[in-house]
Amino acid sequence: MKHLTLYALGLATLVASPLAAQDRPEELSALGPPPIPADNPMTPEKVALGEKLFFDPILSGNNGMPCSACHEPSAGWAVQDKISFGYPGTTHWRNSQTIVNSAYYGKLFWAGASGSLEHQARSAARGGVAGNGEDDMMEARLAFVPEYRAAFAEVFGDDWPSIRHAYMAIAAYQRTIVQTDTPFDNYMNGDDGALNEAQKRGLDLFTGKANCATCHNGPLLSDEKYYNTGVPPYDGWEDDALAQITFRFELFAKGSTEEMYRTTKDDPGLYFRTKQKSDKGKFRTPSLRYTAYTYPYMHNGMIETLRDVVVFYNEGGGENEFAANKSSLIQPLGLSDPEIDDLVAFLESLSGDEILPEAPEVPVMEPLPLAANN
Template identity: 55%
Template sequence: MSNVIQTPTLLAAAITTALLAGCAGQATSESTAAPAAEKSMAAAPMAMAGPAPLAPLGEPPIPPDNLQSPAKIELGKILFFDPRLGGDASTGCSTCHEPDQGWAWAEDFSRGYPGTVHWRNSQTIINSAYFPRQFWAGSASSNESQARGAARGGVAGNGEADIMEARLRVIPEYVERFREAFGTQWPIVRDAWRAIASFERTLVQRDTPLDKYLLGDKSALDADQLKGKEIFEGKGGCIQCHNGAITSDQDFHNIGIPPNKRWEEDGLAQITFRFEQYAKGQTQEGYRKAKSDWGFYYRSKNAWDKGKFRTAPLRYLKYTAPYMHNGVFYTLEEVVDFYDRGGFDEDGRTTLFPENKSSLIKPLGLTDDEKGALIAFLESMSGEEMLMDKPAMPEYAPLFTLAELEAAQEAK
């Protein structure tokens, strides 16, 4: 495995980006702006300051209330792969974040809990230690809360805290490992999220060709990639949202992604989609009529946030296809063509909320050579694939024999 080292508001996102990049600059915020006059006012800071320049990744931030330790990291690694930290002991973190699939899941929608299919694309956890916002709609502010939310989510882990904690307590190796990592007599489920977060903070890649170039090795990018970098920062306009050290402004934008056609023909996906509408407090009209993912709206309940999603970081994207929140594009060529058309797919489809479509999305007029160079540059944001073997799972305590039970009864 390469490059393994030993996570919530708009202001926090801006501060984190500035700290990681070692530079000033803030991208336009569209997530809280109203449609008309307020949007134009929100655009003013960007016109003055401009987006943060690309920068190499520094050391991942470690929260003071969950410091790293070898015992905690190793425990988190095992728990990450253990499906018993979920509802029916079939679905764990690695079920949707497979190391050989980009630490994500290589289908449009992620895997779901038995009887469901997830309704969004699985995002990689590589470099997630840097993200002040987790999930496509930014509903978690740290690796700890992300782990908890995924394990307990109805279409992901579907776990109950008391049941998961009880399982951990009847596995002797876990009792010992939790005691070593956290000093507790018995495993506490909250500490499981802390351990998983500690492990995820070791999944960091900082030696990509782009990082090497930005750190002074001017031979790290070839001529085609340098041309792509120029397009990324200029004609392509990519840097307006994909900026700073983590290549994301961590804001929310409607870029025109059309609905996934799978919802038209997959009954299980339709059921899951309707469940999510209900679970996220959708209005009755919205529940009945929604034909696509409404994104950040589910959190803000503002009409102008329909169809907005957190800007996806571009690091490690070489291994994380398909792309976008609903996995509608399977290649980088499709992604670049989509942006080149001004936010339309090859069938001319765009978001079902065109009134919210970002003004940053417009036809680019890229030539085939420019598209190729841009893709070459995007791939420079990935280093070697980071793989890992699944660790051995600890076993439950052996069952009592009949003789032991009889002896216990006699002792009473």
């Protein structure tokens, strides 16, 4: 038997509610192949180039911060700390998200600031507290690597490596970092034994009493909408001077009012994109896939384990500076300890084996022949 319709397991009241069709949760399902944009088709050569660029620090301001610095395969393709690493002399201000299955998102970053993996790669490479690179300098470095000159000519037809094409290659590589064979996927594809009894009970809770599937739905287990769930502010802003400096820098750079710049003590989230007060403290629903390896959790890493996450929601979320915007969906759940155990067991079924490729050997820069500069 295939398990393609799960709302019958416990969401009957939700499906029968008077929600408009576009507001109803999408049914849970197995994850299929990632979407590939027509303007950046996949080829083995492009993916191989993107893999090297992902692990090469050449695309950063100081030639020392590769994509993999903040998306380390052995750390869930993220950073297993509250806040991601920052460019030397800075720190970051948000938790590093895994790139596993990032190919399926319609928008990237916690507040949806990038509309594609190509744009995300550019934003990360150039971000003041991330790669801090300049396109022209990074492009010049690529031109000093014979292997890259040859690869860009083969893949894109470039006379000299184009930084825009570098971001396209990295995006193509990221679209290969997907996981579609988790126990949950296997169960949804008809293998009744892929989930144990605790995980099946947890699935019933996920789609029913715990109400998780209202926001964590569809094959990605994310509705890609934005909510304030009451996650408390990052505690490092209390006593870490560098973290405070970075936070103030971000507030200023992203367009705060003078009053907000001086008084805000929490991450405004989606507000930075919309400038609507009602969006303060809202962040995109993250996928729950691969989360066994991406601890700690939430946009600022303030919740340490998957069980802590379930307890957080069971207690009705938390409180932050933007409490007026807290979602009405966040209510105490009334789960017992055994039910929490079952729900955590189900969440663990959303991750398969760790994806741990061997990092490629990256090429080195060499001086150009003087004749090439004439």
